[in-house]
Amino acid sequence: MNMLRNITADNPHSLIKPVFYTIISNLVGLIPFVLLVEAAKLIFNPFVHPDTPLDTARLWWVCGGLAVSLVLLFVSEIPAYRSQYRDAYSAAADGRSRLAEHLRKLSLGYLNKRDPGDLANMMVGDFAVIEHSISHLVPQMIGAAIMPVLALIGLSFLDWRLALSLFAALPVAILLVLLTSGIQRKLGSQHIRAKIDASNRLQEYLNGIQVIKAYNLTGERFVRLEQSFRELMRQSIRFEGILGPIVLSAIVCVRAGLTLMVMVGVHLLLDESLDIITFVAFLIIGTRIFDPLTTALAGYAEFRYSEQAGERIVQLLREPVMQGERHPPEGYDVELKQVTFGYLDQPVLRDVNVSMPAGSFTALVGPSGSGKSTILRLIARFYDPEKGMVTMSGEDIRAMNPESLLQKVSMVFQDVYLIQDTIAGNIRFGRSDATREEIEEAARLACCHDFIMKLPNGFDTMVGEGGSTLSGGEKQRISIARAILKNAPIILLDEATASLDPENEVEIQKAIDRLVRGRTVIVVAHRLKTVQHADQIVVLDRGRVVEQGRHKELLSLNGLYALLWRRQHDEGK
Numbered sequence: 144m145n146m147l148r149n150i151t152a153d154n155p156h157s158l159i160k161p162v163f164y165t166i167i168s169n170l171v172g173l174i175p176f177v178l179l180v181e182a183a184k185l186i187f188n189p190f191v192h193p194d195t196p197l198d199t200a201r202l203w204w205v206c207g208g209l210a211v212s213l214v215l216l217f218v219s220e221i222p223a224y225r226s227q228y229r230d231a232y233s234a235a236a237d238g239r240s241r242l243a244e245h246l247r248k249l250s251l252g253y254l255n256k257r258d259p260g261d262l263a264n265m266m267v268g269d270f271a272v273i274e275h276s277i278s279h280l281v282p283q284m285i286g287a288a289i290m291p292v293l294a295l296i297g298l299s300f301l302d303w304r305l306a307l308s309l310f311a312a313l314p315v316a317i318l319l320v321l322l323t324s325g326i327q328r329k330l331g332s333q334h335i336r337a338k339i340d341a342s343n344r345l346q347e348y349l350n351g352i353q354v355i356k357a358y359n360l361t362g363e364r365f366v367r368l369e370q371s372f373r374e375l376m377r378q379s380i381r382f383e384g385i386l387g388p389i390v391l392s393a394i395v396c397v398r399a400g401l402t403l404m405v406m407v408g409v410h411l412l413l414d415e416s417l418d419i420i421t422f423v424a425f426l427i428i429g430t431r432i433f434d435p436l437t438t439a440l441a442g443y444a445e446f447r448y449s450e451q452a453g454e455r456i457v458q459l460l461r462e463p464v465m466q467g468e469r470h471p472p473e474g475y476d477v478e479l480k481q482v483t484f485g486y487l488d489q490p491v492l493r494d495v496n497v498s499m500p501a502g503s504f505t506a507l508v509g510p511s512g513s514g515k516s517t518i519l520r521l522i523a524r525f526y527d528p529e530k531g532m533v534t535m536s537g538e539d540i541r542a543m544n545p546e547s548l549l550q551k552v553s554m555v556f557q558d559v560y561l562i563q564d565t566i567a568g569n570i571r572f573g574r575s576d577a578t579r580e581e582i583e584e585a586a587r588l589a590c591c592h593d594f595i596m597k598l599p600n601g602f603d604t605m606v607g608e609g610g611s612t613l614s615g616g617e618k619q620r621i622s623i624a625r626a627i628l629k630n631a632p633i634i635l636l637d638e639a640t641a642s643l644d645p646e647n648e649v650e651i652q653k654a655i656d657r658l659v660r661g662r663t664v665i666v667v668a669h670r671l672k673t674v675q676h677a678d679q680i681v682v683l684d685r686g687r688v689v690e691q692g693r694h695k696e697l698l699s700l701n702g703l704y705a706l707l708w709r710r711q712h713d714e715g716k
């Protein structure tokens with residue numbers, strides 16, 4: 144059962160219809176054999192019994208039956224064909240959506256540990272393997288296994304000695320395939336690993352193409368990519384090269400049954416304990432009966448490989464999602480209590496205590512890497528702390544449903560990602576049921592209405608993958624418009640580090656001022672002058688809160704904040 148679960152990416156029901164119809168069409172496929180045996184009997188009868196004439200009338204009936212069986216075969220193949228494809232493609236489409244939905248609910252901590260190429264490979268490549276398994280492989284293999292069993296039973300009634308000799312070598316072939324399944328699995332996982340590595344390297348190459356061009360890194364970077372392609376080629380050759388002979392040996396074993404049957408048949412004929420008609424019938428069926436078996440044996444290695452691909456998907460689907468059912472309470476004060484957290488083994492935040500009352504403005508400042516953005520990610524519950532807790536109105540946010548929690552939070556990050564859609568579609572990201580007027584109003588408040596109207600199709604202009612056709616400042620204002628539209632009571636803002644042109648900077652500041660009015664705001668600030676009026680400034684250093692207070696209080700402490708302030712002040716001169 145586990146095998147079927149794996150090979151269908153946890154959807155074994157998708158196999159029912161394809162397998163059922165394939166069995167039906169295989170059974171119908173047996174009719175011509177039965178008729179051929181009957182025809183052979185009729186034709187050879189006058190030779191064996193010279194006193195009986197050829198029964199032409201019956202022979203014509205058999206010919207008619209053969210023609211009808213062809214039509215039946217065609218009719219039975221249609222639902223088999225249809226169900227194989229429909230069920231396979233819809234199972235893969237459902238599976239992909241289910242996995243995408245599951246990924247969204249997993250903690251970012253878990254996703255961080257996985258290679259990005261691995262997930263992309265799974266979504267595209269592994270599901271294509273699953274499609275093929277449901278549409279072709281499994282129904283064919285099950286059909287191929289059933290046919291010989293039925294043939295063995297049917298032929299035993301004709302002559303059990305010949306039937307046994309025909310299938311005598313089959314257990315050896317099956318044993319050979321089963322005994323080598325460990326090697327097949329090992330080769331399969333090495334091949335999958337090489338595929339993931341190649342796709343990681345390719346992704347790295349494509350993502351970094353700008354840097355590669357700028358620093359002329361083609362040599363070194365390309366070598367890594369080329370090496371991974373070569374490794375994939377090596378593993379593919381190894382996979383096919385080692386499995387090929389195993390499968391071929393098994394097929395030869397199976398086919399040896401035919402030779403054995405002929406030898407036994409000749410011996411029995413000479414012994415006069417077998418009549419020629421039965422022997423001819425066995426010769427007709429024997430030459431054809433091995434075709435489906437050969438298909439099944441050749442497909443077994445592929446079956447195990449597909450099972451491995453599916454197993455990876457099933458394991459990921461079993462990965463526990465972030466828990467929490469409750470809706471966030473009304474009243475939006477946020478607090479970090481004794482929070483300790485690290486992405487991998489290294490701690491990034493240590494015993495952090497910060498209280499952010501509802502409606503207040505908190506600025507997080509400190510040197511690069513001190514953990515400021517991490518605090519925002521913990522408040523949005525992208526991750527859960529290792530020790531301590533983040534609370535909203537006094538309640539631990541771990542008890543809250545992550546999606547309900549995110550409805551209460553608007554985020555404006557440094558790296559704005561625009562999806563491949565119109566400008567209006569991108570702003571609607573903030574609230575999917577927003578009207579066009581609301582979108583335009585949000586754009587006006589976020590100071591992007593003017594530049595949008597200058598674009599060729601205004602709000603209906605498409606923006607490229609990743610929003611590459613807009614400037615950094617414009618993208619940032621679009622993301623502020625999204626946040627304004629969302630109208631959430633808590634705002635998390637990661638101020639841009641990249642310096643913007645003065646016009647953009649003024650516009651963005653205006654947009655932010657409108658966005659944050661009357662809300663609980665937590666800002667990661669790089670330019671201290673933008674937050675000197677904050678209700679509180681939290682100064683972080685290497686994951687610890689080292690100072691906390693208002694601008695003037697912190698300056699008078701003459702500590703890290705004062706140092707950073709003076710440095711920025713001097714730079715500004």
Ligand SMILES: Nc1ncnc2c1ncn2[C@@H]1O[C@H](COP(=O)(O)OP(=O)(O)OP(=O)(O)O)[C@@H](O)[C@H]1O
Pocket residue numbers: 255486487491509510511512513514515516517518667
């Ligand atoms: N996804 C991640 N996986 C592993 N380590 C990470 C991840 N994100 C951040 N870090 C590490 O955690 C530390 C704190 O990062 P964080 O982004 O919170 O710092 P920051 O104070 O916001 O820095 P900056 O001012 O440069 O944006 C850094 O050392 C960073 O390398």
